[in-house]
Amino acid sequence: MSVIFLIVGLILLVKGADYFVDGSSSIAKRLNIPSIVIGLTLVAFGTSAPELAVSISGSINEANGIVFGNVVGSNIVNILFILGLSAFITPINIKTKTIFKEMPFAILTTIAMMLMVMDGLINGDPVSTISRSEGWILLLFFAIYLYSMVEITISDNEESQEQIPIMPIAKSIFFTISGLIAIIWGADLVVKGAIEIATIMGLSETVIGLTIVAIGTSLPELITSVMAAKKGENDIAVGNIVGSCIFNVLLVLGISGVIYPINISPENYSDLWILLVSMLIVVPMMYTSKKISRCEGILMIFGYVGYTAFIIARTALS
Template sequence: MSAILLVVFGLLGLVFGGELLVRGAVSAAKSFGISPMVIGLTLVGFGTSTPELVTSLQAALSGSSGIAVGNVVGSNIGNVLLILGIAAMIAPIAVDAKAFRRDGAVVVIATVLCLGTVLFGEIDRLIGAGFLLALAAYLGFTLWSETRAGGTPAAAVYENEAEAVPGPETSVPVSMLIAVAGLVITIVGARLLVSGAVSIAEAAGLSEAVIGLTIVAIGTSMPELVTSVIAVRKGEGEVALGNVLGSNIFNILGILGVTALVQPMAIPAEIANLDVWVLCATTVVLIAFARTGWTISRREGALFVLAYAVYLGVLLT
């Protein structure tokens, strides 16, 4: 019972803390005159992935590499099958072809890099540094190309992501205080979640990787779910898709990269045997659905959610 309470309070801390962190950081950035496109591409992407980052770092430092790696792989699977599936079931999602060709290609590249790392069996500091350099290159190229082109649909998506962050703008000191408070709450939440997840794994006879792929991954993906649902309800389905694509890129290149730099990890064999292949299949199906009429329909969203339910059933049985 105590382990369940730790997980519940940990998840609440991650969701609430992550929300405060994003709100504070975005408000401060707007006060400094940073463009909405830059805010949407960087702060919103980093901010919504903060729960995954802090949780994976905490897990790796605690010696629970199964939770650390499972959190990233499971979050990316859940982002597409669960979050994008739910969003598409609420309203069909229009896909901007030009933006998707670039960001979709980067998602594929990041997924292939993740596959190679998992099959290699470990992620060391050199691989982590390579991931972070790849992320920096992606962000730099995107900012350069969108600034040069000016007023593109892709830039509009990033701007809408920035505008989708709720809450009034405040002064810089107040915004920074909100962001710091959010970060502290997120860190505490991650510690509670990892502690509770390890205890549940031991009590239930499940591996830490399975717990990371399910309870931890779903919990840390809640900010993406909230952002995506709000976006589609406002008729901005492209924001929901951009949020998922950006999160998946950040999760692999940023979170695995930072975590490996701090604490190199061995990859659990069970993730190499099943889950990374599910991630690859999910990415391929996402590309296929998005390119068919450049729309993700309600039916395709329902198929995503059904596939996620089947995947969870396989994991837990």
């Protein structure tokens, strides 16, 4: 039954996010909000909605392992598997702005998260905690990041790459409300299913969060980036992944920490280092020839397979 809860929950999360974004974007367009603002906020939020909903539900249920594993695991999935698969489908050309602005900011947010998490190691505490005050700090940086993105994009006179259809107002409201309900319901089912699976299999919540939940909640990023890569829309393929990593750390982890302090076991510090190293390895790939080749994409996919094997081995030995 727990597996059914998990699968149904993930379906509700993905479809709910689509409905919510379509409905709310249509309403925003009717209110004459610029397309670029909608693209950078509501549409960007859509691909991170599953991670956000699951982490909020996990925080309410005090399932710290799922919250932490969901955020870190989703970012590792994004950087190694989704970006690698997109590059394998077709080599991805990288804009200079991504190399020198967006990716470094994603790395900085990861380092900030690591410093917050590893304060327990510095103080000699058996468990590290992301406190409510640290959650508020992450949310503050998210607000600054979002504002700066809108300002930079508007000043550069860039057009939104999102085609936002305007639906009848009744349909827009129905899509928005039903999508939000599906997201909330789906997140509750995913968290309950994940906790039950972890209990039955004797695994920690963090392991389930790093693997099954992380992959499931990353489905919107996977679909968006793979389809964009097939169409040759490199900016969307890469921007979706990098932006999602920033959203996950600043918004998802920030809100989760504010709701309930997140306790992290020292054994999971290695996952943070793997995430940081993965990002640092990808940057030179982006810099050389300003593209990520198919061979590099294959290496990234194998890197994710290796990481999954590492988690399984670590669990077996513990």
